[in-house]
Amino acid sequence: MEHFHTNPELNYLTNGHSLRSWLLTEDHKRIAMLYLMSVTFFFFIGGLAAAGVRYELMSPAGNMMESETYNKLFTAHGTVMVFLFLLVAIPAVLGNFLLPLMIGARDLAFPRLNLLSWYLYMAAGTCITLAMLGGGADTGWTFYTPYSSMYSNSNVSLTLLGVFLGGFSSITTGMNFVVTTHKMRAPGMTWFRLPLFVWGHYATGVIMLLGTPVVAITLLCVIFERTFQLPIYSPELGGDPVLFQHMFWFYSHPAVYIMILPAFGVISEIMTAFSRKRVFGYHMIAFSSLAIAFLGFLVWGHHMFVSSQSMYQSVIFSLITFLLAVPSAIKVWNWTATMYKGNVVLSGPMIYGIGFQGLFLVGGLTGPFLASYGNDVHLSATYFVVAHFHYVMVGGSIMGFLAGLHFWWPKMTGRLYNDTIAKWNAMLVFVGFNLTFFPQFIVGWMGMPRRYHYYYFAPEFTPYHILSTMGSSILGIGFAVPAFYLIHSLFKGEKAGDNPWNAHGLEWNTSSPPPTENFRYKVIVTDDVYDYDPVAEHENDMLAAGGKA
């Protein structure tokens, strides 16, 4: 690395302190940190809207707010959470930070593009926030036409513009991941030595490249139709609004895998590291990511069982959807098998990871309920669906994000946090989460429709909604607490050392936090991925007794 003259004492955080050095940085680690801050901010906004929705549902009368306000609240919640948090959190924060480190590269292939992607994301966030401040949109995050394109009087275009820009941010991130994985691996880092985290992000990158452009142009067409009356879906002229749904779900089903595949990668790393055992079925986990990325594009019609789609289409979509459950199940089985007879260390990240598994299992298993064509006619657009996707997306992506953030926090910041608090908080989140969303399965099954802000016609739903709102308060605390102890660790935390968890992987070989060029020496990979020696019992005890680490 002749052309690098950084001081060995400097790392990516201390190398330049000015605002400018952050806002114009091309260092993937700094960009990850910028993303971490912005994503946390939008998560907070989305969370506030969620609180509004939940409090309105405490009583059956629905008299806390107007229907219109309620519609705007759940739209804000869905739009912000999906487009500004779930699609971005793990790939743009953890993926950006770790992917180059894990394959022994100095940066992503296109650092400037990476910076651009953050700016696009911020522009997206600004548009969506401005739209909210200017009165909000009331279409729901799915923007179904012709309501969104012709009839709604709310700020739909600006919101859509935000989503459109966010799409470009996603595309550039995906491009960076795919090219980096192909071309930037250190010598000896063969495809089958790639950490499963990298496999997960590679598959995510592929989905971003293939899916995002479709939704981008689809939404652009809605903007055209709204602002210039350029007809594309307009049923008055013979256009087909269901066409919009096809295009939308062609992206948005695969998009749920953009939200979950990176989390799968995180969990694979954590399971093997804290079981101190080579991950069970490495190849199966890697290939199941690719299988998910591929099959994910063939099942969009399961969101349209109750649209005008023909019965034959529905039957086929139903069938392929069932197929898609197989690769997800493979992963869950393999993580379980990894823990089996391992020396499991119940650290903070591991508890978050195990929580992930429990929640994702419930979410994943309710998928086939919905994928059964006949069954979905009953369940579609009820709270059962709401519970399903929150179990997979909140239980999956957010738990995965928290797990990963805790696991790599010492690497990212060089500091340790209080692991005991982290463990208790992980359990609090798990309890709060179940209390919030499990009752929704029940009311959904009983027939509570989605997107209604009253249910005076069925007061028997009340206890479930009250439970759910109580749970959401606990969940809110569970999400807030990490902010405190993690930030506290930045100032008061012990120094982490290079490898506090005694884990495998290139990222643990460099200093914490890593230097700007990632490694101070030329990386050559000689050992296999996850080459954990079976650990002697006493070593494990020592690690556990070290407690904090």
Added chain:
Amino acid sequence: MAHAAHGDEFEVLKFQYEDMDQQNDSYIVGMWCFLVTEIMFFGMLFLTYSFYRMNYQNDWFKAHEQLDWKLGGINTANLLFSSFLMATAVRQAQLKDRMGVLLRLGGVLVCAFVFLGIKYIEYSGKYEHHLFPGPGFAPEVSHFHGANLNHVQLFFGLYFAMTGLHGVHVLVGILVIGALAMMWVKGKKIVTEDYIPTELVGLYWHFVDIVWIFLYPLFYLMPNPSGPNSGGSH
């Protein structure tokens, strides 16, 4: 290439790469990734097109008669020729023939402007005949032999969306090719020592060309759905 030729590579090799081969490979893979996203981007519109075309064959056939296949044809030939010029420009870049590259890139730029000029003539013609969809849409009914005007409007909606998007790509092409040509004029090492940047721009331009190759027959040359002798036209 490795690190041997350091002096020259120094200013063009980005710090994240080991050597020029890795850098160029990354650029090429990146470019193909980008083109894949472009295919998906246009693909969605082509799908929409086929869907409506299937439903409204006769109405759309009548709508398409308003488009001038000769102007479109000239533009097709024009773009094909520019693509050919671009391919030879890449060849000259490999040979490090600076004048050769510049002449050809200039030719491509001229073609691109001609393309936009002809499109301008076409668009303004449509606009004058009130064929632009939206509130001002008021075509002379007699031109459409009883076709459903709503479907005609849908046709023009997609016509403007698709050719408009393609036109934006031509415009971006002009900017990118112009920037590339400027670098050749200034003799920047990044382009004169290495043909890859020129090749990447070339790939983009061929893509823009290929999209038009699909747009032209779909909009301008649609066959009469009821066959040539069944009195569908005039």
